[in-house]
């Protein structure tokens with residue numbers, strides 16, 4: 001199957017610090033793909049470059065065959081690529097439904113249609129009962145679900161999820177994994193940045209490992225995790 005996302009030689013520096021160095025990989029439609037690596041490896045920076053929040057210094061990003069590197073986030077979002085944030089930031093003083101409606105405006109300029117789309121998405125992610133609740137009152141798990149809902153309201157074909165499981169309890173994390181599998185089952189590709197190896201193994205067929213901005217390896221997740229260089233860099237041991 002043709003790749004949905006193709007990244008080739010992507011680079012991003014902050015002053016003298018090369019946060020992303022010559023990174024290349026591809027993601028198929030409806031695939032759940034992992035980007036893993038230790039703190040500061042460049043995972044969030046990679047997401048920022050893909051979603052247009054940051055402009056990369058070199059390299060190419062193709063989405064469904066179209067160059068999107070250098071395009072602003074709203075344009076990349078219109079193509080169908082959208083990200084969530086490691087630190088969840090809902091619009092304060094707005095209800096859950098209003099938060100999702102703001103995102104739905106990107107596809108539905110009419111307020112009525114946007115409202116309808118927002119309600120549909122909330123039902124989809126199991127948050128319809130919280131639709132009229134103030135977003136400020138949500139707990140961490142609900143805030144993360146709201147992040148997914150806001151992203152889904154833009155009708156993506158590829159979703160970038162940055163540490164969506166952080167701070168969740170075991171059952172909450174499990175529910176979130178089910179949600180992610182459900183997205184892929186209906187044709188939405190997902191790239192997850194995730195620290196938990198068991199989660200990555202159970203969710204993602206393929207994985208890319210970053211270390212100090214460089215690609216350490218990529219390929220089938222099980223093989224990638226077994227790689228001694230990954231054990232060394234990511235897990236801090238040789239596994240022996």
Ligand SMILES: Nc1ncnc2c1ncn2[C@@H]1O[C@H](COP(=O)(O)OP(=O)(O)OP(=O)(O)O)[C@@H](O)[C@H]1O
Pocket residue numbers: 014017019037038039040041042043044045046086
């Ligand atoms: N806006 C910025 N300005 C300067 N340096 C930055 C900026 N954003 C990130 N960095 C640096 O780039 C490197 C990669 O950071 P990044 O946040 O992408 O890592 P990460 O893999 O997401 O880490 P974590 O697992 O802790 O979230 C780090 O050394 C970080 O300090």
Ligand SMILES: [Mg+2]
Pocket residue numbers: 043044045086
């Ligand atoms: Mg990060």
